[in-house]
Amino acid sequence: MDFALTEEQGFFKKIVADTVDRLVVPKAREIDEKDEFPWELWREFAGLGYLGLRYPEEIGGMNADPVTAMIFYEQIARGSVGFAQSVIMNALMGTNFIYRFGTEEIKKRCLYPAMRGEKISTMCFTEDQSGSDLAATRTRAVKEGKEWVINGTKMWITNGAIADVTTVLATTDPSQGVKGLNFFLIEKGTPGFAPGQVLDKLGCRGTGTGELVFDNVRIPEENLLGTEVNKGAEYLAEILDEVRAMTGAMALGIAQAAYDEGLEYARKRLAFGKTIGSYQLIRAKFADMATEMEASRLLVYYSAWRIKEKLPCRKEAAMAKMFATETCLKVVDEVTRIWGANAFAREYNPQRHFRDARFLLYGGGTHEIIKDFLGRMIIGKS
Amino acid sequence: MDKVLILVEAKGDELRKVSLELLSEGLRLAEGGRFSSEALFLGKLPGKVKEKILHYTEKLVHVTDPVLENYTAEGHALALAGYARKSGAKMILSGATQSARDFLPRVAVLLQAGIASDVTGANWLENPMTFIRPMYGGRVLSEVTFPAYPAIVTVRPNHFGLGAPLATKGEFTEFQAGIISEQLKTSVIQKEETARDKVDLTEADRIVAGGRGLKAAENFKIIEDLAELIGATVGATRSVVDAKWRDQADQIGKSGKTVSPNLYIGAGISGAIHHIMGMDTSKVVLAINSDPNAIIFKYANYGIVGDLFETLPAMTEELKKRLGK
Amino acid sequence: MNIIVLIKQIPDSEALVTISEDGAMLNIEQKFAMNLFDEYALEEALRIKEKHRGKVKAITLGSGKAVEALRTGIAMGADEAMLLEDEVFLDGDGYATAFVLSKAIAKEPFDIILCGRQAIDDDRGEVGQMVAQLLGLPHVGSIVKLDIADGAAVAEVAVESGKEVVKVQLPAVFTAQKGLNEPRVPLIVGVMKAMKAQIPRVTAADLGLTAVQTGKQGSKVKVVKYSLPKKTSAVQFLSGEPREAAIEAVRILMDVERVI
Numbered sequence: 015m016d017f018a019l020t021e022e023q024g025f026f027k028k029i030v031a032d033t034v035d036r037l038v039v040p041k042a043r044e045i046d047e048k049d050e051f052p053w054e055l056w057r058e059f060a061g062l063g064y065l066g067l068r069y070p071e072e073i074g075g076m077n078a079d080p081v082t083a084m085i086f087y088e089q090i091a092r093g094s095v096g097f098a099q100s101v102i103m104n105a106l107m108g109t110n111f112i113y114r115f116g117t118e119e120i121k122k123r124c125l126y127p128a129m130r131g132e133k134i135s136t137m138c139f140t141e142d143q144s145g146s147d148l149a150a151t152r153t154r155a156v157k158e159g160k161e162w163v164i165n166g167t168k169m170w171i172t173n174g175a176i177a178d179v180t181t182v183l184a185t186t187d188p189s190q191g192v193k194g195l196n197f198f199l200i201e202k203g204t205p206g207f208a209p210g211q212v213l214d215k216l217g218c219r220g221t222g223t224g225e226l227v228f229d230n231v232r233i234p235e236e237n238l239l240g241t242e243v244n245k246g247a248e249y250l251a252e253i254l255d256e257v258r259a260m261t262g263a264m265a266l267g268i269a270q271a272a273y274d275e276g277l278e279y280a281r282k283r284l285a286f287g288k289t290i291g292s293y294q295l296i297r298a299k300f301a302d303m304a305t306e307m308e309a310s311r312l313l314v315y316y317s318a319w320r321i322k323e324k325l326p327c328r329k330e331a332a333m334a335k336m337f338a339t340e341t342c343l344k345v346v347d348e349v350t351r352i353w354g355a356n357a358f359a360r361e362y363n364p365q366r367h368f369r370d371a372r373f374l375l376y377g378g379g380t381h382e383i384i385k386d387f388l389g390r391m392i393i394g395k396s
Numbered sequence: 397m398d399k400v401l402i403l404v405e406a407k408g409d410e411l412r413k414v415s416l417e418l419l420s421e422g423l424r425l426a427e428g429g430r431f432s433s434e435a436l437f438l439g440k441l442p443g444k445v446k447e448k449i450l451h452y453t454e455k456l457v458h459v460t461d462p463v464l465e466n467y468t469a470e471g472h473a474l475a476l477a478g479y480a481r482k483s484g485a486k487m488i489l490s491g492a493t494q495s496a497r498d499f500l501p502r503v504a505v506l507l508q509a510g511i512a513s514d515v516t517g518a519n520w521l522e523n524p525m526t527f528i529r530p531m532y533g534g535r536v537l538s539e540v541t542f543p544a545y546p547a548i549v550t551v552r553p554n555h556f557g558l559g560a561p562l563a564t565k566g567e568f569t570e571f572q573a574g575i576i577s578e579q580l581k582t583s584v585i586q587k588e589e590t591a592r593d594k595v596d597l598t599e600a601d602r603i604v605a606g607g608r609g610l611k612a613a614e615n616f617k618i619i620e621d622l623a624e625l626i627g628a629t630v631g632a633t634r635s636v637v638d639a640k641w642r643d644q645a646d647q648i649g650k651s652g653k654t655v656s657p658n659l660y661i662g663a664g665i666s667g668a669i670h671h672i673m674g675m676d677t678s679k680v681v682l683a684i685n686s687d688p689n690a691i692i693f694k695y696a697n698y699g700i701v702g703d704l705f706e707t708l709p710a711m712t713e714e715l716k717k718r719l720g721k
Numbered sequence: 722m723n724i725i726v727l728i729k730q731i732p733d734s735e736a737l738v739t740i741s742e743d744g745a746m747l748n749i750e751q752k753f754a755m756n757l758f759d760e761y762a763l764e765e766a767l768r769i770k771e772k773h774r775g776k777v778k779a780i781t782l783g784s785g786k787a788v789e790a791l792r793t794g795i796a797m798g799a800d801e802a803m804l805l806e807d808e809v810f811l812d813g814d815g816y817a818t819a820f821v822l823s824k825a826i827a828k829e830p831f832d833i834i835l836c837g838r839q840a841i842d843d844d845r846g847e848v849g850q851m852v853a854q855l856l857g858l859p860h861v862g863s864i865v866k867l868d869i870a871d872g873a874a875v876a877e878v879a880v881e882s883g884k885e886v887v888k889v890q891l892p893a894v895f896t897a898q899k900g901l902n903e904p905r906v907p908l909i910v911g912v913m914k915a916m917k918a919q920i921p922r923v924t925a926a927d928l929g930l931t932a933v934q935t936g937k938q939g940s941k942v943k944v945v946k947y948s949l950p951k952k953t954s955a956v957q958f959l960s961g962e963p964r965e966a967a968i969e970a971v972r973i974l975m976d977v978e979r980v981i
């Protein structure tokens with residue numbers, strides 16, 4: 015078993031980490047405090063070409079395999095979670111279905127500009143009443159001649175406020191549950207489509223998450239992203255493992271950022287004449303954090319490897335997401351304890367990591383849902 | 397006897413302090429009997445400098461080729477190597493000035509000599525002679541030796557002590573290395589005296605920082621005066637920046653800039669952890685605070701418990717005297 | 722225009738450096754980075770290439786891991802790279818290292834050779850100048866600006882009192898100082914090219930050199946032992962009236978610590 019990154023992957027990690035340190039880290043605090051989309055940083059970062067990393071070189075991408083992509087997701091989350099969410103949504107979920115199913119015309123209009131960062135993309139499936147329960151999707155798609163008419167409201171949409179290109183999950187028949195789901199492409203400027211309320215979030219600020227309203231939006235039939243009608247749930251399932259592993263990678267990045275702050279503080283802060291890192295209880299915290307982060311790392315990258323090798327990964331990716339998230343939540347909590355009262359001040363980073371980490375509980379599936387399905391998978395139907 | 401050739405340099409019409417330190421070391425070595433030393437000067441020699449040197453050496457050789465009037469690495473290297481060969485010197489010693497560090501490696505190749513750059517200590521009488529030089533930004537010291545001679549050593553300023561002048565002046569001779577300008581592929585086309593841009597805090601070698609103890613914005617003048625004198629950059633704590641006495645750009649600390657100077661002088665600063673995390677890799681820290689229990693003393697090498705309004709100006713005055721300004 | 726850049730991979734500035742019991746060896750944490758000053762040299766080479774059309778070749782003398790520094794060079798835009806890799810090249814002083822580099826460079830076409838003014842691990846600042854002397858070339862050290870025109874270069878050097886402008890005939894060597902430029906962030910196309918690049922290795926045999934001429938054996942300076950600088954842990958209070966304490970402080974800073 016070779017657990018090492020290849021030399022090329024090691025090099026990629028170094029370059030991305032350096033790039034994030036130079037461009038993103040210095041802006042992280044401002045992005046969180048202002049809660050405004052960092053347009054200048056977006057343009058600068060998009061200009062480097064990473065947004066298309068998963069897509070073929072021939073169209074300007076990097077053909078990055080899932081392991082290489084995980085390295086990228088982890089590093090960018092380590093820099094700024096708010097910014098990372100926008101970047102990753104654009105690089106993965108927001109463009110994936112357009113890449114897979116869009117016509118060349120659609121790709122020219124939506125995919126390639128998104129890969130260059132000229133257009134911002136997002137994927138919408140969450141609604142007010144349906145998060146984990148996809149069958150409860152109410153956004154409706156009705157075929158009228160050569161057009162689809164879409165009605166509904168989406169919630170918790172990353173990049174929602176500024177999205178130019180959206181992939182929207184809608185049902186043709188609510189009574190069919192998940193078997194009625196489809197993905198549709200809806201672009202900004204289409205009559206009836208407008209962003210709604212923008213959420214004031216606890217963490218991952220700067221990314222413009224909110225409501226999208228579709229009021230009798232008419233789109234041509236080629237905007238159905240799929241080779242057949244009503245295959246939406248299947249298509250989503252095909253990307254689900256990668257999305258979960260990616261969430262795990264983000265958890266690793268956030269944990270690492272917090273951990274590094276904790277380590278610096280433990281080495282420097284004095285109490286009773288010694289650095290606090292000299293005390294056993296603090297040392298124990300680092301031993302625990304480091305162990306769990308190491309285990310999380312192995313699970314996340316193992317899942318990515320399985321996806322790369324096209325091995326079934328439903329179980330492993332879900333475990334990776336869940337375990338890495340729980341680890342991250344513990345790490346950001348411990349670091350705020352290590353930092354003492356200073357962690358309570360908004361001007362230092364530990365509180366931001368603490369707040370940012372909470373979103374991991376929701377992205378890629380809640381842990382209650384994951385545990386239920388894992389348990390069911392293991393025990394079998396009774 | 398082993399001959400030591402000491403390259404001496406001038407700054408304007410003053411002999412460089414490091415050159416004087418090396419000449420003093422040369423005299424000390426000569427006293428011991430094992431070494432003889434000679435001073436060497438390249439290019440235009442101001443009268444005042446010549447006088448000073450002659451009081452600190454038995455012999456001063458002035459290389460007078462006109463091409464040496466402006467510094468070029470090529471020209472200076474050829475001149476020094478030329479004289480060194482002729483003189484049969486075993487060691488060539490120089491201050492680790494910008495120009496010496498620039499051209500002496502060329503001399504090393506010309507003479508096929510070993511070179512130890514930026515040395516901070518010497519064990520002349522050991523066999524073999526060894527020299528100490530810092531590495532990894534000063535985090536490690538290495539002790540080096542030369543398997544063969546001649547050898548070259550450039551010495552960091554402030555590491556050899558100044559000695560007393562000689563009772564009688566040394567001998568003065570001139571030497572022509574025979575270098576003509578056509579031989580050189582380098583030429584100086586312009587020299588500009590400019591006020592150097594203020595060094596950014598993050599790159600400063602020396603910092604003088606002030607905290608709440610300064611009591612008012614205008615009092616920062618005493619920090620600025622000291623900083624100006626020793627070529628330091630001025631820094632401030634977060635509370636001072638919040639109070640708008642100083643710019644955000646001057647802030648040192650976790651939410652400001654992280655600095656790592658050779659010298660950090662902090663006055664009127666309590667030493668809150670966020671400030672400490674921004675400056676604790678400073679090599680030498682001197683803290684001045686009227687509170688003997690101020691946290692900053694736990695992170696300082698030297699501390700003065702006292703009134704900064706008296707201490708800082710007193711330091712400035714003493715430094716003016718010592719630096720001859 | 723052919724530009725050669727000499728790059729050194731060094732331990733990261735945060736890497737822990739400890740000394741073996743007997744002081745004979747350094748144990749360095751395995752975290753590496755390209756020498757900061759070499760980044761400026763590389764960036765300048767790329768800018769010259771973009772302005773005057775040409776080729777940039779990056780050369781490193783180091784162990785196998787040093788290939789990462791060369792990949793970074795390619796990611797930024799260098800056209801070619803070469804690793805001088807041989808056990809006998811290692812642990813050399815400035816001379817031995819410059820000797821090997823000059824032999825390798827002599828086999829290449831070049832108009833300009835750029836490198837950092839010093840490597841921040843060994844802190845010697847010798848190699849660039851020695852390479853110049855070994856190849857019979859002029860050099861300008863610690864440049865903060867470089868302009869090329871008509872087979873000659875005009876470089877600016879920041880000196881204590883201000884700046885000096887120096888003209889030099891090409892080919893020549895230039896060592897880069899901070900302030901020369903701001904190194905670019907590599908684009909993904911560069912990163913991809915770098916990841917796939919096959920970087921040739923050159924051994925002592927390829928250069929017709931033997932162990933005696935290179936590395937440790939070929940050095941003219943030998944390390945006897947390593948040690949740590951003395952460090953006092955507790956603060957030393959300077960007593961007396963402000964004036965007395967101030968005078969003592971100045972004495973310590975100037976004569977003992979030598980930081981002024």
